[in-house]
Amino acid sequence: MITGAAGFLGSHLCDRFIREDYHVIAMDNLITGDLRNIEHLFKLENFEFFHHDVSKFIHVAGHLDYILHFASPASPIDYLKIPIQTLKVGALGTHNCLGLAKEKKARILVASTSEVYGDPLVHPQTEEYWGNVNPVGPRGVYDEAKRFMESITMAYHTYHNVETRIIRIFNTYGPRMRLNDGRALPAFIGQALRGEDLTVFGDGSQTRSFCYVDDLVEGIYRLLMSDYAQPVNIGNPNEISLKDFAEEVLKLTGSSVKISYKPLPVDDPKQRRPDITKAKSLLGWEPTVDRAEGLKRTYEYFKSLPKEEWSRQPKEFKK
Template structure:
């Protein structure tokens, strides 16, 4: 297939691009690198099956040649990113999703929306299956991301119902692994960076709130299974093993050998207290289940971060300055000639 991946320079997007290339597909990566990292896709630039288009998909999505599938991953995804870019987050979830859907419709291509477990909000039903409608504050600080994804799901379903588009929706739960930005404000990257540096691990609330953590390789297998299928979804993709945030902090300390302390801070507004996916639909319809356990996945993630001391130093500078929102000075830039015009 020739697959267009919006947000292909990000954490998840770059892993998806790599997996598609590895199996022999052609990839068109679209990204404006507002939150993505050029270093993530630099190794692919010499591959003739890989094309990079630098573009803000909320403005336009232009891809030359045939397109067999579109994976729409473009969006700020960590709280610091979407809180810093509220209007851009809403734009990419609305206009960006429609532009990507139009691209797929023009080519009669398969379209897969990367939605999120955030559509469930702070759930009143636990664990969460795809029939649950969610418990979301539409005007809270997290609403720019939550509601952008909920609108994107409605738009994707409308294109399927009224335009006959071949669409699918995956709801992605917490995912971690190599290529996470070290100061993106997510709990795994924050804990690992702090532990490796011997800094106190920051736990918000009492640490009893729960999350389910899926290793990135498993998650990408699920997205690819959705691309290869005609399943409409929504389909939960995540690891159903549930941990408290405090248990995760202790595990990171154990795996890093760090003696750092754990510090507690007030819980952010509308932060979910429980989160665990029911993945029966993914298992039955896509043949997908996660395979990488939390300890194995965290070891791989710790090794990746430990090999990048300069990035950790830059991240700590940002954390101490309260700037958990952008790229670090250590992030390399792509040379201009490699960027196709959007």
């Protein structure tokens, strides 16, 4: 079972497990997900979809081997608009998934994030770093939801002997991202496609490390199949400043627009780079798609979308 299955990462995970010949139960309440990401799977006998909010009780008939909990708003534009739902899916949703794993004697992998490190005082970030998070700042609803997710997952592992895995995902990109989701890469490409100046916050010196989605999915799969229960960073350690990244996007798109600078959002991390020593040693994993190739694939995907998608506004959410 994959929660958040109609989202960016969830849909790619559905594809991967179908290729591995699993029967996939996909679950999503579609608050940020899009059925178009998985509609190509609907005709398959070994794929089924449940429109359900995992913050409410989950019932699945029959046997389950694995649960991958990826249900959560993941971009600032979403979780700043729906902060309570974000907290609920990290807390209640994770609790429900863990309860299901316990009942079914299934192994569960939960999707945590590099945001548990907050605005880090340690660089690069190792799994042993506890983070520098503002629990009452605007980003706290996402950061603390994921930190609670890790805590309750380890509690179920320790006290109920549930087989658990925790992945800390760093910035990931690729096809099926939403152009309007507020993250740097789709925002830059969307602005370039529309002929708008690229918006960089602060002076652009803050750094990010971008991992192509195929590499991330391989890391997730290997972690799920491993016997390691502690958190593992999965991401690309190739770090770049957002100013330099914006210039890369301009070069890729051939756009003649400029870079405009706006004030830095509250609690925006100044550095982000994973230490992937554990992933290398425990999983034999490291990224293989370099940023130039990944950006090219992603740009081609966005460029192929209908032009009305280029300027589509983010959906409005019920409070």
